Amino acid sequence: MVALSDDIKEIFTKTKVMPMATASKSGVPNVAPMASIQLVGDDTVWIMDNYMVKTLENLKENPITALYFYDQETKRCFQVKGATEIKTSGPDYEKFRDQVRTKGHQYPAKSLIVIKITDVFECTPGKEAGKKVR
Numbered sequence: 001m002v003a004l005s006d007d008i009k010e011i012f013t014k015t016k017v018m019p020m021a022t023a024s025k026s027g028v029p030n031v032a033p034m035a036s037i038q039l040v041g042d043d044t045v046w047i048m049d050n051y052m053v054k055t056l057e058n059l060k061e062n063p064i065t066a067l068y069f070y071d072q073e074t075k076r077c078f079q080v081k082g083a084t085e086i087k088t089s090g091p092d093y094e095k096f097r098d099q100v101r102t103k104g105h106q107y108p109a110k111s112l113i114v115i116k117i118t119d120v121f122e123c124t125p126g127k128e129a130g131k132k133v134r
């Protein structure tokens with residue numbers, strides 16, 4: 001597992017919506033916007049499955065995911081890759097379900113996707129682009 005630095009954590013936390021990429025076992029890519037996202041500590045991301053279809057199917061057969069987040073203000077951008085676990089019960093699931101539902105009772109909060117961060121890359125345009133930072 002890999003920990004985000006404080007400056008990267010700040011940009012992550014500011015970001016409202018993140019594209020979440022997955023791939024099927026045979027390598028067909030998929031990307032979908034996600035907003036029910038929370039950074040837990042400095043090495044774990046929680047995403048609530050409210051309306052995932054292909055994303056969830058892909059994670060069941062290929063548990064690796066990638067996200068990116070971009071800060072308009074500083075123009076900095078980072079890609080995060082991680083290994084996922086799908087939780088439909090237990091204290092973590094219940095905690096995030098209750099949190100998500102305080103934002104909107106309509107959210108089905110079907111499962112919690114736990115992402116353990118394995119890699120972080122810079123995607124800010126320029127000389128640092130593509131570099132592994134963590």
Ligand SMILES: Cc1cc2nc3c(=O)[nH]c(=O)nc-3n(C[C@H](O)[C@H](O)[C@H](O)COP(=O)(O)O)c2cc1C
Nearest residue numbers: 017032033034035036048049050051052053054055
């Ligand atoms: C701004 C925005 C935020 C979204 N946030 C979430 C989310 O946090 N969780 C979720 O399950 N779906 C979320 N959705 C809906 C999914 O992106 C949508 O259901 C999409 O079809 C999922 O992709 P998939 O069908 O390829 O799995 C969001 C959609 C938008 C436009």
